[in-house]
Amino acid sequence: MHELSIVMSIVAIAQQEVQKAQASIVDEIEMDIGCLSTIEMDAFEMAWKQGIKQTILQHAAKKINRLNGKATCSDCGNIFAIQQVYEACPNCGSHFIHITQGKELRVKSLLLS
Amino acid sequence: MCATCGCDANGTLTMHEPGHHHHHEHDHQHRQKIVEVEKDVLHENNLLAERNRGYFDAKNILAMNLVSSPGSGKTTLLEKTLTDLKGTIEMAVIEGDQQTTNDADRIHATGTKVVQINTGKGCHLDAHMVLHAVQGMKLKNDSVLFIENVGNLVCPAMFDLGEKERVVIISVTEGDDKPLKYPDMFHSSTLCIINKIDLLPYVPFDVEKVRANALQVNPQLKIIELSCTGGQGLTDWYQWLQSKVLQPETV
Numbered sequence: 001m002h003e004l005s006i007v008m009s010i011v012a013i014a015q016q017e018v019q020k021a022q023a024s025i026v027d028e029i030e031m032d033i034g035c036l037s038t039i040e041m042d043a044f045e046m047a048w049k050q051g052i053k054q055t056i057l058q059h060a061a062k063k064i065n066r067l068n069g070k071a072t073c074s075d076c077g078n079i080f081a082i083q084q085v086y087e088a089c090p091n092c093g094s095h096f097i098h099i100t101q102g103k104e105l106r107v108k109s110l111l112l113s
Numbered sequence: 114m115c116a117t118c119g120c121d122a123n124g125t126l127t128m129h130e131p132g133h134h135h136h137h138e139h140d141h142q143h144r145q146k147i148v149e150v151e152k153d154v155l156h157e158n159n160l161l162a163e164r165n166r167g168y169f170d171a172k173n174i175l176a177m178n179l180v181s182s183p184g185s186g187k188t189t190l191l192e193k194t195l196t197d198l199k200g201t202i203e204m205a206v207i208e209g210d211q212q213t214t215n216d217a218d219r220i221h222a223t224g225t226k227v228v229q230i231n232t233g234k235g236c237h238l239d240a241h242m243v244l245h246a247v248q249g250m251k252l253k254n255d256s257v258l259f260i261e262n263v264g265n266l267v268c269p270a271m272f273d274l275g276e277k278e279r280v281v282i283i284s285v286t287e288g289d290d291k292p293l294k295y296p297d298m299f300h301s302s303t304l305c306i307i308n309k310i311d312l313l314p315y316v317p318f319d320v321e322k323v324r325a326n327a328l329q330v331n332p333q334l335k336i337i338e339l340s341c342t343g344g345q346g347l348t349d350w351y352q353w354l355q356s357k358v359l360q361p362e363t364v
Binding site: 002005006009010012013017020021023027031038084085086088095096105106107108109110111112113 | 144145146147148149150151152153154155156157158235236237239267268270271272292293296297300328329330332
């Protein structure tokens with residue numbers, strides 16, 4: 001259940017930004033969560049519900065961009081979509097792949113007021 | 114910029130919706146502002162991990178993060194290693210468990226410096242906990258620091274502690290498809306130890322299969338098979354360890 005500590009980190013980031021901007025509340029939060037990041041969305045939703053209680057995110061609308069997995073083969077240079085980190089290159093079968101997208105876990109933007 | 118009416122809280126840009134009366138000294142009740150944050154959620158942890166890493170580098174300490182499911186034999190492997198290599202390498206241990214000091218007591222019995230972190234309900238160690246544990250330890254230069262993470266193959270994968278090597282341990286009483294079921298841990302590790310190989314005759318565990326599965330997830334993973342009770346393979350582990358101990362540079 002590391003999702004709860006992730007939610008708490010998100011709350012901390014939002015709090016810092018609110019302070020920096022001298023705003024009082026977060027109206028909307030936009031996040032990138034890659035499909036290959038180790039976030040289980042059901043657990044995340046549950047942790048979110050609990051974790052934002054009585055924080056500046058309590059009433060924030062939540063927008064999540066799920067980014068699909070993408071990799072480049074280190075052997076043949078092929079760029080392809082992946083669902084799992086252990087997938088082989090569909091072109092040459094190599095497992096030496098470099099993941100270029102899908103591991104994201106970041107706060108993209110906040111709408112403050 | 115305000116998504117409702119387009120005004121900027123800082124006053125650099127103002128736009129108004131049709132019908133919205135325009136006057137210049139206005140003070141909105143609903144000023145909104147978009148902040149492009151673009152910040153990694155684990156940013157704070159990663160900063161602290163780099164700080165730990167810098168401390169370890171400066172003191173020439175080889176920090177290793179030991180991860181596995183509960184019961185794979187992490188503590189037993191440590192007890193054995195600390196006893197066998199005593200006098201050859203300076204070693205210290207950080208133990209991570211939800212509760213009790215049982216593991217720290219076992220390590221302490223080998224005469225090694227040890228700190229226990231109890232995470233309470235937490236399912237993993239993070240860089241912040243390690244930072245504080247290290248502060249009180251007065252680690253020696255040119256030493257090895259073993260960090261035994263909370264027994265959990267999922268959550269600790271996400272948290273960089275500042276270690277140089279991540280060692281994932283799997284025992285033959287587990288399933289040989291574990292690397293595929295928990296790929297993130299195997300993907301982020303540098304060494305995989307297959308433990309309890311003395312039990313192989315009694316369990317349906319296929320070593321070749323687990324090797325293939327682990328290498329499928331991480332082709333660069335080094336794999337060592339050993340048994341802490343039987344002693345097979347321990348020299349391979351000790352040799353690997355000694356090859357990783359950074360020799361201080363002589364001027």
